[in-house]
Amino acid sequence: MSINKLQYPIATKPEFGVPMKVAEGIFLLKMPIPYALDHINLWLLRDGDGWTIVDSGFYSEQAVALWEAVLTGFCNNQPIKKIVITHFHPDHVGMAQWLAHRTKSTIHMSQIEFLTTQMACQTYSSEQKATRCQYFSRFGLAQTEVDQLQDRIGGYVTGVPEAPIAYQRLVDGQSLTINDEAWHLLQFSGHSPGHICLNNRQRKLLISGDQVLANISPNVSVNFYETEANPLADYLASLSSLSTLNNETTVLPSHGRVFKGLPERTEALTQGHHKSLNQLREFCQQAKTGLEVIEHMYGNRLNLFNLSLATGEAMAHLNYLIAVGDMSRSGETVYQYKTN
Numbered sequence: 597m598s599i600n601k602l603q604y605p606i607a608t609k610p611e612f613g614v615p616m617k618v619a620e621g622i623f624l625l626k627m628p629i630p631y632a633l634d635h636i637n638l639w640l641l642r643d644g645d646g647w648t649i650v651d652s653g654f655y656s657e658q659a660v661a662l663w664e665a666v667l668t669g670f671c672n673n674q675p676i677k678k679i680v681i682t683h684f685h686p687d688h689v690g691m692a693q694w695l696a697h698r699t700k701s702t703i704h705m706s707q708i709e710f711l712t713t714q715m716a717c718q719t720y721s722s723e724q725k726a727t728r729c730q731y732f733s734r735f736g737l738a739q740t741e742v743d744q745l746q747d748r749i750g751g752y753v754t755g756v757p758e759a760p761i762a763y764q765r766l767v768d769g770q771s772l773t774i775n776d777e778a779w780h781l782l783q784f785s786g787h788s789p790g791h792i793c794l795n796n797r798q799r800k801l802l803i804s805g806d807q808v809l810a811n812i813s814p815n816v817s818v819n820f821y822e823t824e825a826n827p828l829a830d831y832l833a834s835l836s837s838l839s840t841l842n843n844e845t846t847v848l849p850s851h852g853r854v855f856k857g858l859p860e861r862t863e864a865l866t867q868g869h870h871k872s873l874n875q876l877r878e879f880c881q882q883a884k885t886g887l888e889v890i891e892h893m894y895g896n897r898l899n900l901f902n903l904s905l906a907t908g909e910a911m912a913h914l915n916y917l918i919a920v921g922d923m924s925r926s927g928e929t930v931y932q933y934k935t936n
C-alpha cells in the first residue's frame with residue numbers, strides 16, 4: 597500500500613479566530629497555542645437554532661478575546677447547546693470551564709478524561725514530585741536535568757486555570773445527537789486515557805482530535821504515576837480500529853489539515869511505530885539506559901520540555917517490547933534495557 601497518499605479537500609488556509617466552513621454546518625476555528633505547534637483546530641457545529649462546540653483551546657487572554665468575538669459575531673449570540681471535549685490535554689480542555697460559564701452550556705467528555713483533568717490541575721505533593729523525579733532518574737537522565745524538570749511542574753494549569761466543575765459523560769459506542777444527526781462516539785486510549793472521536797457515519801466525517809493527524813505522529817507516553825503501562829499497544833489497537841471506518845471518511849483533526857485517506861494514514865502511523873520498535877530491538881542488543889535510547893531515537897539536542905516528552909515516548913516503546921517478550925529491564929537506580 598502506498599503510504600501517506602492523502603487528499604486535502606480544503607484548499608483555503610484558515611486564519612486565527614475566523615471560522616472556516618469545511619462541510620455543511622461545520623466550521624473549523626483555528627486558535628493559537630503556545631507550543632512549537634502554534635495552533636489547534638476547534639470545531640463549531642450548527643445545532644438547531646444554536647451551536648455545538650468541539651474542543652475549547654488553551655487558556656489565554658488572547659483566546660478569551662477571540663472566543664468573545666466568535667460568540668457575539670459569528671455565532672450571533674445564539675445558544676451554545678453542548679461543549680464537547682475530546683481529551684484532557686490543555687489545548688483541548690483549557691477554555692472549557694470558561695466557555696461553560698460564559699455560555700451557560702454543559703461540558704461533555706468521557707469520565708476518565710474528566711477525572712484526569714481534575715488530577716492534572718492539582719499541585720503535586722512532595723512525595724509525588726519525588727516519584728516523578730525517580731521516573732526521570734531511573735531512565736538515566738542527569739541529576740541537573742531532573743532538578744530542572746522538577747522546577748517545571750505546574751505548566752498544565754497555565755493552559756487550564758480551571759478544570760471543568762460538572763460534565764455529562766460521553767460513552768464509547770453511544771451516539772451524540774447534534775443538529776438531529778447521530779455522531780457515533782469512539783473512545784480510545786494511548787494518546788490519552790479515554791480520548792473521544794466523533795464519527796458521523798451518514799456523512800462520512802470523523803472529528804479525530806489528536807488520535808490521528810495528517811502530518812504528526814501523536815505523542816504516546818508512559819506517565820510517572822503508571823510506569824508499567826503499555827500505551828503503545830492501546831494506541832496501535834486504536835489505529836487498527838480506525839482503519840476499519842469507511843475509507844471515504846473525511847478526517848477533521850485537531851492540528852494540521854483536513855484530509856481523506858484514513859486507511860493510508862493509520863497504516864503509515866502503525867508502520868512508523870513498528871520501525872521504531874525494530875530499531876530498538878537492534879540498538880539494545882547490548883544493554884542501554886533509557887537516556888541512550890532517547891538519544892538514539894531523537895538525538896541529544898532536546899530542550900527540557902521535549903526531553904520530558906521523549907522520556908515518556910521512549911518508555912512507551914520499551915514497555916511494549918517488554919510486554920511482547922522481546923526486551924528485558926534490569927537495574928534499580930538506573931534501568932538497563934537489553935533485547936532478549
Ligand SMILES: [Zn+2]
Pocket residue numbers: 683685787788806
Ligand atoms: Zn493531545
